[in-house]
Amino acid sequence: MPNWSKLQTRSFLESSARERALGLVDEGTFTELAGPFDRMSSPHLVALGEAVEFDDGVVTGVGRIGKRPVFVISQEGRFIGGAVGEVGGAKMVTTIDLAVAFAEELRAANPKIAADELPLVAISFETGGVRLHESNAGLLAHAEVMDAFQRARGKVPVVALIGSRIGCFGGMGFVAAATDVIVMSEFGRLGLTGPEVIEEEMGKDEFDASNRALVYRTTGGRHKYIMGDCNFLVDDRVAAFRAQVAELCRLPVADFEQFRRIGSAALVEKQMRLVALAAEMQPKDAYDVWRRAGNNDPAGLGDAPVDDFRKQAQRLSV
Amino acid sequence: MDTLIGQGLVALEMIVDPGSFQRDRVGAKEFTDESYGPGAVVGTATLDGQTVTVIASDAEAFNEKFPVVYAGIIGMEEGYKMASAVYATLAADVDKPAAQKRPLVLIVDTPGNGPGKVEEIFGMNKATGAYQLALAEARMAGHPIVAAVVGRAISGAFLCHGLQADRIVALDAKFGTMIHVMPLTSVSRIIKKNIEVLEELSKSNPVFAAGPQFFYQLGGVEALVPEIEGLRGAVIEQVAALRAAKAKGEATGPVGRAALGAARGGRVTRPQVAARMTAEFAAVADKYRPHA
Numbered sequence: 001m002p003n004w005s006k007l008q009t010r011s012f013l014e015s016s017a018r019e020r021a022l023g024l025v026d027e028g029t030f031t032e033l034a035g036p037f038d039r040m041s042s043p044h045l046v047a048l049g050e051a052v053e054f055d056d057g058v059v060t061g062v063g064r065i066g067k068r069p070v071f072v073i074s075q076e077g078r079f080i081g082g083a084v085g086e087v088g089g090a091k092m093v094t095t096i097d098l099a100v101a102f103a104e105e106l107r108a109a110n111p112k113i114a115a116d117e118l119p120l121v122a123i124s125f126e127t128g129g130v131r132l133h134e135s136n137a138g139l140l141a142h143a144e145v146m147d148a149f150q151r152a153r154g155k156v157p158v159v160a161l162i163g164s165r166i167g168c169f170g171g172m173g174f175v176a177a178a179t180d181v182i183v184m185s186e187f188g189r190l191g192l193t194g195p196e197v198i199e200e201e202m203g204k205d206e207f208d209a210s211n212r213a214l215v216y217r218t219t220g221g222r223h224k225y226i227m228g229d230c231n232f233l234v235d236d237r238v239a240a241f242r243a244q245v246a247e248l249c250r251l252p253v254a255d256f257e258q259f260r261r262i263g264s265a266a267l268v269e270k271q272m273r274l275v276a277l278a279a280e281m282q283p284k285d286a287y288d289v290w291r292r293a294g295n296n297d298p299a300g301l302g303d304a305p306v307d308d309f310r311k312q313a314q315r316l317s318v
Numbered sequence: 319m320d321t322l323i324g325q326g327l328v329a330l331e332m333i334v335d336p337g338s339f340q341r342d343r344v345g346a347k348e349f350t351d352e353s354y355g356p357g358a359v360v361g362t363a364t365l366d367g368q369t370v371t372v373i374a375s376d377a378e379a380f381n382e383k384f385p386v387v388y389a390g391i392i393g394m395e396e397g398y399k400m401a402s403a404v405y406a407t408l409a410a411d412v413d414k415p416a417a418q419k420r421p422l423v424l425i426v427d428t429p430g431n432g433p434g435k436v437e438e439i440f441g442m443n444k445a446t447g448a449y450q451l452a453l454a455e456a457r458m459a460g461h462p463i464v465a466a467v468v469g470r471a472i473s474g475a476f477l478c479h480g481l482q483a484d485r486i487v488a489l490d491a492k493f494g495t496m497i498h499v500m501p502l503t504s505v506s507r508i509i510k511k512n513i514e515v516l517e518e519l520s521k522s523n524p525v526f527a528a529g530p531q532f533f534y535q536l537g538g539v540e541a542l543v544p545e546i547e548g549l550r551g552a553v554i555e556q557v558a559a560l561r562a563a564k565a566k567g568e569a570t571g572p573v574g575r576a577a578l579g580a581a582r583g584g585r586v587t588r589p590q591v592a593a594r595m596t597a598e599f600a601a602v603a604d605k606y607r608p609h610a
Contacts, residue, residue: 031598031599033599034594040587042587043587044526048511062602067608069606086525086587086588090589091591091595094595094596098595098596098599102599102606129474133505133509134525135505135526136498136499136525136532136533136536136538138499139473139477139481140536140538140572142477143481143482144576146447146450146454146477147573149454150451150455151454170474171473171474174444174446175447177441177443178447178450178451191438192437192443193431193433193434197433201386201434218438224441227439227441229441261444262448262451263448263455268398268402269402272398272402277440278436278439279383279395282436283436285439289439
């Protein structure tokens with residue numbers, strides 16, 4: 001078991017799914033559910049003669065931050081790129097379902113229960129979406145997670161944490177978009193279509209997937225912060241992600257609606273205004289949009305230390 | 319007629335009551351800008367006399383503003399337009415009891431979500447996510463939602479436009495109906511497994527291969543429709559069955575399909591995982607109650 005205090009100082013980017021899960025909640029409070037000793041691995045990978053992981057590449061469990069039970073889902077990019085199959089998908093859905101059922105049980109037992117004693121779900125995304133080795137089951141699992149989010153609405157807040165190597169793409173890109181709050185580091189990336197696929201579709205002149213700076217300013221944490229697609233941009237440390245979740249843990253579930261980007265008619269209207277801006281601007285580069293948001297020196301801002309970036313960045317409003 | 323691929327609007331007219339489809343109007347909402355998300359067709363029709371909202375894709379439309387959006391692709395405008403149609407449906411019946419909420423019929427023939435740079439800069443993921451959340455909300459509010467897969471139901475586009483429905487019917491594979499993340503040939507290339515091996519494995523395990531029959535075995539679609547002429551009847555039948563199922567509180571939508579996947583022997587590990595986690599949490603839940 002890794003040392004909890006040491007974990008706090010670690011880079012979130014460099015941390016494994018289990019380290020992120022353990023470090024996110026209070027020391028010694030994490031109970032893993034369907035952990036590796038249960039050996040719930042993918043039967044479909046076995047059928048293909050592929051190596052399996054006994055946690056199927058996703059760590060699920062429950063811990064506490066202060067008084068609040070925090071249900072954690074943490075994806076491991078080092079196992080098949082964090083892609084979601086039948087078992088991993090079932091672990092995600094069941095974790096959310098358990099949190100919702102627990103919230104309902106606690107509320108029924110004590111209608112006056114304090115907000116910070118009710119469950120919260122935190123998901124550390126590191127995935128490209130559907131696992132192609134069992135693509136049909138993986139696809140269906142995505143739909144179940146979306147459905148579970150809507151069932152959790154107004155009952156249990158769902159927080160997305162994105163700051164790992166693989167980023168969060170494919171179907172999981174819209175799953176993350178559907179959470180209540182998104183916390184990213186500058187190394188996090190969030191989108192639907194990965195850079196290689198855009199290059200294939202549009203040509204290397206339009207989008208060069210090997211250009212890391214271009215990739216980061218299109219889908220990276222800084223850009224998503226300016227767009228309002230991530231709510232909080234934190235330092236690349238486990239402790240920084242944990243501190244942000246701990247702060248959110250103090251809020252009642254109703255307060256989480258204010259953070260949402262989508263999930264109501266009014267929010268869709270707002271997104272449509274953003275799309276109108278996209279149509280009008282036809283940006284060639286994310287920096288065009290940064291400028292539009294009032295950042296006169298996008299390149300300078302992009303290169304600034306993240307602390308300065310947070311202080312100086314103007315966020316887009318429509 | 320040997321296929322409905324690329325003919326979502328033809329399928330729409332075949333399914334709803336003849337001549338009843340009113341395009342661009344859902345409840346009090348009118349979609350007046352013809353150039354907005356032209357690939358998404360929304361409107362109101364009657365189905366066996368009942369008022370229904372219909373959402374389909376027009377494969378002939380091309381979005382001038384977003385050139386990656388054509389052939390039925392769901393782009394940002396299309397996704398938000400579809401979501402708006404769902405919210406307009408919710409608003410139209412907000413005062414009605416759950417049992418009287420109007421159905422939504424999704425005609426599914428879409429090859430994907432908008433894959434461009436502008437789409438990523440502005441967040442295509444939000445558009446498709448927004449539509450899914452709207453559908454889930456309408457389903458939970460009591461609106462029966464039936465998706466009819468008449469052509470292409472591909473990957474993220476199927477998640478967006480289809481998989482949040484209460485029930486899904488799919489036209490038989492002989493009409494070219496496609497349901498998949500990727501064709502098996504592409505899967506074979508990417509995961510570096512011989513195509514013959516994958517085809518052989520597909521005979522006993524439906525998770526690998528493309529096609530409505532495999533999704534049927536996984537509980538990913540409720541029913542296969544053997545003939546094009548049967549589509550209308552199949553949708554009417556599902557709406558009626560859904561009214562009854564919802565009144566009884568039976569699971570529909572993704573939860574219902576998970577149970578169906580287990581019952582049909584296609585996704586048997588999923589319930590084992592859920593049961594194990596539920597039991598493990600029950601054993602430690604006291605630790606996470608207040609004042610423990």
